[in-house]
Amino acid sequence: MNDFARIAPEVIFTLGGIIIMLADAMMPKASSRKSLGWLAVLATLAALAASMWQAQLPAGTAYYGVVRTDAFSVFFHVLIAGIVLATLLIVLDAVTPETEGLGELFALIQFGAVGMILMSSAVELLLVFIALEISSISTYIMAGYRRKSAKSAESALKYFLLGSFATSFFLYGIALLFGATGSTRIDEIAQAIARAVAGGHVSPLLYPGLAMIIVGLGFKVSAAPFHVWTPDVYEGAPSPVVALMSTAPKAAAFAVLLRIAYGALPALHAHWVPILWWLAVISMTVGNLGALRQRNVKRMLAYSSIAHAGYLLVAFTALSQEGIAAASFYAVSYAAMNVGVFAIISHTGGYDDHLTLIDDYRGLAYASPVLAGSMAFFLVSLIGIPFTGGFFGKFYVFSAALHSGMVWLTIIGLINSGIAAFYYLRVVAAIYSEPSGAAPIIGVAKPSFPLLLAVFLTAATTLILGIVPGNVLSAARDAAKTYSTSSPAMPSVPPAITASR
């Protein structure tokens, strides 16, 4: 029973998905599937409640040590369930009762969520791999959901081919780690490496294993140079799906990367810190420079998500609990503002993506002041203007990096955020410009209740994270604390700081 409690959210999501699939099959063909969406919302709320309830369980593992619930897993569970909730609301707004395969879409979102939350609680690398595949396969299918659109099909195929390639890298990395340490459990790997380092016999297999895992996960978080799929996939996939896949699977992959880097391989930090340093710099630069050249809103946001993956990677190099907490916090703030932006894009651009270019958004302020104002707010947060979650996230990440003496990384990162302001502002300026003639933006439908709810939730989260981030900060810090005991090799405060205090 105790074991069962540790996978309750996963079970709820699975049951939700199965019930939706069964109901979809049994409902008469002509009837609307939107009610299934509300069922999915209910299941997600239940899973969210279960995740929060898990916080009061003592930290520990279940099922022979393959799943671990602790403050860290709860943090990411709640985050992912929240993203799924907002996504479902966006889907409910975007689709019509006639949309093809709606029931399956809701079921796929539930199954995808199972994979993502399992990624954040699995501590057995093979289970991590299975969870990663569950999450990935669901997103591959969802990316190609507009079957009649060639772009959507291309998007799905590209995502699938490159994604499978990346997961095989990840699997190979696991195999090499197993070869080097004789285990696939994160805690045992850490102990084996610590013993090996103490004994002076570090297996050479570890290094290619580490590299392969970073490649596999680098793909999943769309860090440059493993980012090439991102713009095409985001452009082709339906906007509500992009809201999900640009945030939730990434947050899960970052959780895995944190678990592996700080849980399994802290002793190798001298090797992975420089790699992640470079990944961060390349991602920020490639993402921001790439975004500058885009005219398509979704492609621009795809490049922006590459850049944000870079900012998040900056926190990894801090090599401290503050860094872990900053990474976790950043995942939340990025999710809030990015889901918010995609909620509005999904509504104004439509499920069929009839508005794609930045210029198409000219005059949104005339058509719908509420949507325009919220979109401007989300973009301002993505720029990183104070009193928004985006700023506090960036502030926290870079102060953690600076704490560890990463002066150049901080300078590069913040100059990057200055460059980034340019392309976000272009969208803000477009929204508030006068529409040209009979622009399609004028015909934007009134936002429905689910969409307004989604926008309100994400905007409120973004604002709260910027003004009173205390609760989320302490949750992130609690999540980070789970690593102090399991990784004795990692200094909790970098030595440079202790000296200067």
Add this chain to the structure above:
Amino acid sequence: MLTDHILTLITFVPTAGAIVVAFLPRKGRVVQAFTLLVTLVPFVRWLHLPARFVYAHHGFQVEENQPWITSPAIRYHLGVDGLSLWLVLLATFLAPVGVLVSWRSVQNRTKEFYFLFLLQQTAMIGVFTALDLFLYYGFWELSLVPMAILIALFGPDRGRQAALKFFLYTFIPSALFLVAILYLYVKAGTFDFVTLQSRLASGSLGITPQALFWLSLAFLVAFAVKVPVFPLHGWLADVVQEAPTAMAMVVAGKLGLYSIFRFNLGLFPEQARAIAPLMIVLAVVGLLYGALVALAQTDMKRLVAYSILGNLSFCTLGIFCFALAGLNGAVYQTLNEGLTGGALLVLVSILYERYGTYDMSLYGGLASRLPWLATLFVITSLALIGLPLFNGFVSEFLVLSGSFGSHPRWVGVAALGVILSASYMLWMVQRIFYGKESSLVANRPATDLDFREHITLWPMAILMLAMGILSPYWIKAIEPAMTPLSGAVPAVETPVSPIASAAQVPGGVQ
């Protein structure tokens, strides 16, 4: 009882007002009237503060200080001294003026306009009152956003470009400024200005001189762009031209100059003195450049923009000579520029509302048709030129006399700028108001100032005279704030000399 939270009140009443504005109906003049009311509240509340202000006290008053976020250690710390006292008053004074100016010129999208206008107000007052670097940075960056959106929304021709230019010019240096703030935080473990000041002065943070130099430079560049100081002024003319008058009045000058006083002089006195020769040269060049370019303009708004550049260079000159009189003069000039430059922009916009052009060459002989407007225009011009009895004279005199001792040659050149500024202002007055009536003026009947315009302009004009005649009233608050910033560099190792201990007084922590 309210005075305990007067700073919070003054800073955030505009924000609360903005939220209400978002829900007001678009009909009639409801939004304008409400905004006017909201902007009057902080002004009236603030008015009684100079009376209660303890002039003998060095350091900050009416402080509010409580933890905001425990870790990272961010505090909600507000406070004013003699410097920010007047700047806040200026900002709260210009707010109702801004509303009155926009009364008729902003007809469309009034809700957006006044919402952003009020947010901008909070950001500006916040910059002057925040004493926690994190909080300060928040307001500093926040002040960009409403301004940029307003320029983009209401710029007549190239609003979008001007807004982008303005934003990027100021945002990118601010990114480096943030690095510097974070670096200080990592070393000191606090964002609190007062604590940082005393710890930097005692040299107990263990920051190498080289690092300190780069830190002060990051601060200075971010501020100098916002002032703007000479080679960084690229955004100014476009922004003044494109921005709505209420925004053009506040975009330049006081935020950047205040920050130089507070942070570059307050936190990095030694580094500020090291870079002073460069800044003095830039100031003098900016003074002459602004005046010469202004002479060549036919567009009134661009002329005003370059005259602003010239007048602000005076402040820079006064600051970086580090003489007490010069510093007082620089603060005074900052206030004057906000007041007189603002009034000039209002007058120019009144002309535009009547005749639909900023091109001076189309005007002529207006004085006989619009005598009140002409009177106020002449008063403002004389104040700007620095005629005795007006405020401009006090500040120019203080700056020039204060800096003459240390840099006589540069000050000599700067005096040339005064003459040039007189010539372009008088030339503008002459072209617009005197001479033969132009065809534009003859063909377009226009009424003289109406009641709204009178109550916009007369308080400003009266204040210009009052600040010229009764300058000691203002200076007596400014001087205690400037005293510790002036004079020689406080010795770092041995804080026994009187100057060094004076420098630590505003810190309040010994």
